[in-house]
Amino acid sequence: MVDLVVYGSVAFDSIKTPFGSTEKTLGGSGTYASIAASFFSKPGVVSAVGSDFPGKEMDFFKEKGVDLKGLDLKQGFKEKGVDLKGLDLKQGKTFHWKGEYGFDINVAKTLDVQFNVLKDFKPELPEEYKEAKFLLLGNNDPEMQLEILKQMKTRPKLVIADTMNYYIENKKDKVLEVVKEADICLMNDGEARQLFGTPNLMKASKEILKLNSDLAIIKKGEHGAILSTASGSFVAPAYPLENVVDPTGCGDCFAGAMMGFLAKEGNVNEALMRKAIIFGSTVASFNAEGLGTERLRTLEMKEIEKRFEEFKDIVKF
Amino acid sequence: MVDLVVYGSVAFDSIKTPFGSTEKTLGGSGTYASIAASFFSKPGVVSAVGSDFPGKEMDFFKEKGVDLKGLDLKQGFKEKGVDLKGLDLKQGKTFHWKGEYGFDINVAKTLDVQFNVLKDFKPELPEEYKEAKFLLLGNNDPEMQLEILKQMKTRPKLVIADTMNYYIENKKDKVLEVVKEADICLMNDGEARQLFGTPNLMKASKEILKLNSDLAIIKKGEHGAILSTASGSFVAPAYPLENVVDPTGCGDCFAGAMMGFLAKEGNVNEALMRKAIIFGSTVASFNAEGLGTERLRTLEMKEIEKRFEEFKDIVKF
DSSP, X not given: OOSEEEEOOOEEEEEEETTEEEEEEEEOHHXXXXXXXXXXXXXXXXXXXXXXXXXXXXXXXXXXXXXXXXXXXXXXXXXXXXXXXXOOGGGGSOOEEEEEEOSSTTOEEEEEXXXXXXXXXXXXXXXXXXXXXXXXXXXXXXXXXXXXXXXXXXXXXXXXXXXXXXXXHHOHHHHHHHHHHSXXXXXXXXXXXXXXXXXXXXXXXXXXXXXXXXXXXXEOGGGOEEEEETTEEEEEOOOOOSOOOOOTTHHHHHHHHHHHHHHHHTOOOHHHHHHHHHHHHHHHHHHTTSSTTHHHXXXXXXXXXXXXXXXXXXXXX | OOSEEEEOOOXXXXXXXXXXXXXXXXXXXXXXXXXXXHTTSOEEEEEEOOTTSOHHHHHHHHHTTOBOTTEEXXXXXXXXXXXXXXXXXXXXXXXXXXXXXXXXXXXXXXEEEEOGGGTTOOOOOOGGGGGOSEEEEOSSOHHHXXXXXXXXXXXXXXXXXXXXXXXXXXXXXXXXHHHHHSSEEEEEHHHXXXXXXXXXXXXXXXXXXXXXXXXEEEEOGGGOEEEEETTEEEEEOOOOOSOOOOOTTHHHHHHHHHHHHHHHHTOOOHHHHHHHHHHHHHHHXXXXXXXXXXXXXXXXXHHHHHHHHHHHHHHOO
């Protein structure tokens, strides 16, 4: 039984940063978020991959305790199977993102996106996922996020949705519906400014709170995150990292670790949310230290706990 | 006897922000820094003003307890006095900066600068200033900053120097000399990246520490500040402000309040420095709430203390 459902892409990434490059390595928001969550609880990931997806990566998910019943392999299998006729062969391939980071390593330049099997992917939640208490809707088409939420049999205790600028530009109404339906809608500073038409993040946070949310979280990348409630704010620093190798997936690790911690606690309140944000920042900071998922593969819980404690000294005055 | 010497401009500012505008209002780095310091200790400001500088602003400084023996009035007086012949009349006017802030209120666009009496200003420290224990060198020509430091009879306990991108571009060697000579060289994130050729602020901090500094402080505006030492980092948030009216002078208030607090304590160590940074952020946040020096004029110490305490809750997890 999973205690956290993560809806997000499982993908191949080709990444170039000033410190290294890698071709067709494991990536995707669902990957980063579920692996980050797996340090704390039992997540299941909902996505689709093609027949080109390697078994050793399946094993990596399983080793980390990520449930794969929600990982749709059909389209890949179709490609190998009998009813191949009429099928677009390209559809049998795993989603592929190609991107590059320059001098300012915080800004990704997307060079190519091939949606492949995710193009018309209509996820169907496995029965046991429909009663999970925690749901993370990774950044994706807001209509699909709402669809997943509709498939849940019981309203989860906590629904967090991520968003991205593409959908704010093209489906703003639906994004606002997600902000309303989810308990927390994660966005970065640029997205918050864009969605609410204000450069001031505290004003944007107030707008989020008005939309039926008790909590608003705005991610600021290397500058940390701000949690706002009706009663005040929590300003979380990012871990001061000297060696940022590759920021790909850091936002997803932040969301995944945060949700993983809360799912482990089985409860949600402001005090736990503050801790969850620091655990999110912690796992995200480790992730940035390696190319792709490299650092997550060797990461141990005791390292996470040590850095979490360091955060206390970092903000003390 | 002053316990803190502030070298920086006393000026007229004409400011336009999306929330209001003001013409020829009191401004300048020396003004903001010394007024901010005055809540904690007895600062003296070193600058020059013209004959157009109003007596009521002199009174404002005096009310706040800012010593004006270092404020050079000669050039203004000359304009009124006997030996007027041969004098460029424009030289008798106070420094004037005109700037505008747009949608992103964190970025100032300079529309006009008239140096006037500050053009060839060669400050001479009053005798009693030469033994002050604390010295704040506001952002200015690095050669002038070094000159002021040379005029000190005894090496102050703490010298903090501010810098700005113009001098990094045009007098980089001298800026690096200031970083070496001062105990702490304040710079914002953009300046640190520019001076050390790295986008990573922790790498830039390490470079600063190598240049004979025990402490490095990088200001990040609305994202707070980072203090680095050989043993670790303090990441200070900015106060989460919903109503930023005018950020002019916030960096100077940060430096001034920080120095004012340390001068009051009469000592420097990492624990005090962390508190000093939070007091700096506190006064800067109040300053941003009004046009020009408006908010500083009504600000009371008990408000500063209350917000300082709020900061503790803001970072608690």
